[in-house]
Amino acid sequence: MRVLRQSKTGAHLAIPVTAGLRTVPDAEKTRRGSALxxxxxxxxxxxxxxxxxxxxxxxxxxxxxxxFHDTRDTAVLRLARAGCGSPEIYSITGHGPKSAEAIVAKHDLSRDSRPAISAVETLEKHKARPQAVNGSDKPPE
Known part of the structure; x- marks a missing residue:
């Protein structure tokens, strides 16, 4: 986990480091005895x-x-395409909620079929659940 300060807003962000990225500096630190x-x-x-x-x-x-700032937008899109929700995205990128959503909307993810497939799968799972007589989400007892 790395804690960074976002330069524009000064907000502190706790960024988990991916396993793949962590292996590079860890191996170099072991080899050199210092951080990379x-x-x-x-x-x-x-x-x-x-x-x-x-x-x-x-x-x-x-x-x-x-x-230069397009790199952050790219991170927003990659996280969105991976299935991350807005709170997950802006907790890493330092964007505000509306800004992160605007970036996703601006780049029109409708060309990516994965969110649509996931939405239909979620709907089908919901429909397969037993429904109460009054139509609520609570299953009959």
Whole structure:
């Protein structure tokens, strides 16, 4: 778990580290006896946020309509496509609830059939449950 401060709002975010990502710094720490800095300059020094943004801009040169902040939007979409709900998404990305939902809506996930398939499966499971006589969700006793 990493606790980070979101630069725009100052909010503190507790970010769980995925198992796959955790193996890289853990292995490097064991090998070197110290923590690994993942984003480094060409001279092997830790990259600053401004340096990362500059490097990103140079890499993205020639690609229209992309910014440094698109990486956060991409994270929102990947989490949404994985089936995460809004609270799960904005707890990691630092967006507000409305902002996270707007990003998902802006990129129109209707092209991704997985949420629709999941919705139908959920509906079918609900319909298969025994229903009470009055139509409530409580099964008959």
């Amino acid at each position: 800095t993942i984003c480094t300059t060409s001279r092997g020094q830790p990259r600053t946020l401004d340096g990362y943004k500059t490097s990103f801009a140079k890499t993205a040169a020639g690609i229209e309509g992309r910014t």
